[in-house]
Amino acid sequence: MSGVISHEFEYLKPKNLDELVDFLTQYKTKAKILSGGTDLIVRIKDGFESPEVLIDIKGIGELKELKFNGNSLFIGASVTFNELIDSEVVRERYPLLWEASKSVASTAIRNRATLVGNICSAVPSLDSGPALLDYEAEVILKSRNGERKVNINEFFLGPRKTVLKEDEFVYGVLIPFINRKNGSAYVKLGRYNGEDLAQVGIGILVVEGKEYRVAHCAVGPVAARARKVEQLLNGKDLNDSLIEEAKKLIVEEISPITDIRATKEYRIHMAKIMLERGLKAAVDRLNGKGPKYGERLI
């Protein structure tokens, strides 16, 4: 037997959004939404989650949509990481998201794991976090009472905590398109390729006109933007002394912990190095040079 699930639950598979809303209104916190299950099933096996009902959303067509309308990209709740990687629009127009998606676990996990599942799990190390934060993505939440949009910067409340209410679900994520030249980099430190979570993740987006966006994951309770570093960098050309100042500032913005994967001290040390490499790569890429997207920077 394969680490069987001893906990019993009911399985529901709504055919459309109305049915999903009905189920959520009825079961509220007793229900959990199942999409890829790469996180949830492990949580149930470990006894951290014990839902009475699992609601499988993979039968709802609208949630599978990945659409670009010229101004923004819509990523439906059941779009997988491999669907993002295979999308030409994502690769060409949202390379930071593409690079971050490539860093998620392995092919077989990415064939199931979804970006929306990643943000709903809201673990501090979520790889999609820095990219979504830098792109100023909006999360579309729906419930019986209608729809609301929340900026990703306000979405995470703490480890595994989000603003999602008990009868709400995430319909999808909307990412505005930056219509100016830009370069970006997601630098991820893991113990080995293939499956590991980030020990530190740094996402950099540099937009033409000397605008810098810097976000991090796995070095604080939630993935977040490094606003002080951004303020320092904005409007300036990148050079060695500026990078040194930025490295000093990033330490003030992160609050890593020591856990099974790395010590606090190691994370702080690496965050500085990764910030430097990320900034250089992003600026180089903006200028049409530098490493190819997807190439490991650490």
Added chain:
Amino acid sequence: MRKISFILNGEKRSVYVEPNDLLLDVLRDKLGDKTPKYGCGRGDCGTCTVLLNGKSVRSCLILAVEVDGQEITTLEGISKGGLTELQKYFLKHNSFQCGFCAPGMIVTLEEFLKKNPKPDEEEVKEAISGNLCRCTGYVPIIRAVMDYVKNK
């Protein structure tokens, strides 16, 4: 208990399952297909990999009820007509010690080589990076894949 039906290795199969039954257990214990192995049970090691509608997935993380109406291919299905060419190269290069990781490796490579028939060594390494071999057998595995690719 509910009845689910799906295509397993080209044949329609029906089976009664509980909502909390995992696909891996149903394949092994109820349908007698022992090629997917139970390793870590958490999606990390890749020994339980099967193809779901042609895409590699971890059968230890999928509920059996989720595959109702879908198509599952295991190693048994891949090598239905006898050993595949890739498997022959695995034999040629002794690309296994205990053999436990081999089914997951072959299934993973089946999807990968279809998508990328002429990979370089780095791409092969990346493709099998989610499949752990605890006998340190990666070198002969990569050698077998590269030899297979070269001679195809």
